[in-house]
Amino acid sequence: MMGGQSWFIVGVDLGQRADPTAIAVAERAEVAGKWDAVQFAWRKTVEYRVRHLERVRLGTPYPDVVERVKQVVESGELAGRCTAVVDATGAGTPVVDMLRRAGLPCMLAPVIITGGEMQRREKGYFMVPKRDLMAGMLLRLERGELKIAEGIPEGERLLREMAGMRVRVTPSGREQYGTWREGEHDDLVLAVALACWGGRQFYPGDWGGGARYVQWEGM
DSSP states (O other): OOTTOOEEEEEEEOOBTTBOOEEEEEEEEEEEEEEETTTTEEEEEEEEEEEEEEEOOTTOOHHHHHHHHHHHHTSGGGTTSEEEEEEOSTTHHHHHHHHHHTTOSSEEEEEEEESSSSOEEETTEEEEEHHHHHHHHHHHHHHTOEEEOTTOTTHHHHHHHHHTOEEEEOTTSOEEEEOOSTTOOOHHHHHHHHHHHHHHHEEESOOSSSOOOEEEOOO
């Protein structure tokens, strides 16, 4: 981040037959912390402020979902100042192709959620363990770095989903994150987790009006 300006990350958990698509918009902002007498400067911390949440109606055709994502990334403060991080797991791959053809005015980072141990990049997709997504989001919440704007639609549902998150340890010792009770969803949580992950991994290297580039810390 440069000049103390904000950047926005749009996390998109693409729905399938039984789960709606969820969209979360988080503002990544650098804020001044305590005075560092050694560096003779204010320490900077990063906050993730969830400014918008929505669940697209279950059964909405994917072309309409793509159009809605495009509307979000083109709206207001987000226009030209955001990154879209999209869950490309399962049925998400063809939808990512549609998003690419839609010409979004932002970087598109498709994520395939895995049960593995390491992040990697393959053929334009980011392979990310679900543990990394969820643990990173929960850590920011515990540190007070993740804030949810009061009164936003779906805010209370997000808090319920967060409260219902559980960790299972498999016989092999791997941690699995999710809501395990029947009828519960974690689509909003996952959308926010994708946004938090994207805010840490990608950030603009050029604030000018020309070509933009990002840096990825995962390799």
